[in-house]
Amino acid sequence: MQLLGIAQEPALLPAPTSEDQVSPKTAAALRAAMTRLFEGRPQRTDGCLTKENLYKEAQVSRATMNRVPAILDQRATVLYAHVSGLLRDTGSDRDVTDRATVLRTEVTVAGLVWLIPLLETAVAFHHAVRGAHDDLAATMDRLREATGNGDFAYYVDITAAMGDLPQPAETAVQWLDDAQSVRERWRALVIARRDHLRSTQ
Template identity: 45%
Template sequence: MTTSHSRDLTEDGVSAHTAAALRAAMKRLFDGKPQRTDGRLVKENLWQEAQVSRATMNRATAILAEWDSHISQHGTTTLGEARRDDEITRLRRKLAEKTAECTLTNRRLEAAATAIAALHHDNTLLRQELAASGRVTQLRPRKG
């Protein structure tokens, strides 16, 4: 005996309205344009995005097969997540370059500071030596 309820079900195993809601939710999630969830490509977001119960979603076996097929082909990373990950990778690379640049600059600064300190020390010793000897040697002017 067939009930009127079973006659209302589509080949997807749910009502036409529910199937449409699930397919629309699936499209929004795959397109990266969720309305009711955070957009992650997980089944929990599918039933919440479609505003149906988890049990209802689970009865839609054909739609779930489409979901699983898409996820196996494209992965669970949304377009927005892929862009974000690419941007993070680019920024990390740039940060590494700038860090290496700063390290090199710091090494050069330390070397310059050491050279300046050594020259200052030598200059001080020479001034003390001149002051002790009391004589200053004139340098001949350069010929142009």
């Protein structure tokens, strides 16, 4: 599937491995289906990159699809790459927030919720660079919700530092260096990105 307007190279598709517990014909059908979804050429589905669409596109059962782990791992890799694309365009006018909204839906539908904290941190970096304080606050609220179980809680501290906001009072994060030095380094990234964008205008 061509997510967010970024084309996927066929070479990204995993090659057959000894782990594939299906026939070569079935594995080939799944890989062909994944390629069609990546490239926006679905034949039997709406084209969204989901498990359900993958097995329907390949005309196999869900159980059969689950026996080909390399195919499923590829889905996470592609979505992760799109989050990286947001970081690449931080502070620019390249529809970062709109792309993030679409990507947030794709990640949720795909069941890869562990990517949400990273996605929200990338969006927070964008808002910090642009000085969009209200948008940054809204992003931090989503990030707190996504890390409420304690996993990836350090992203909240990182986001506060990037936005030059007070350290969260409830934080339990312990850094290897002192907290102030860590905060200054994250804030310096924002300042460096602003300087870079000014120099390229």
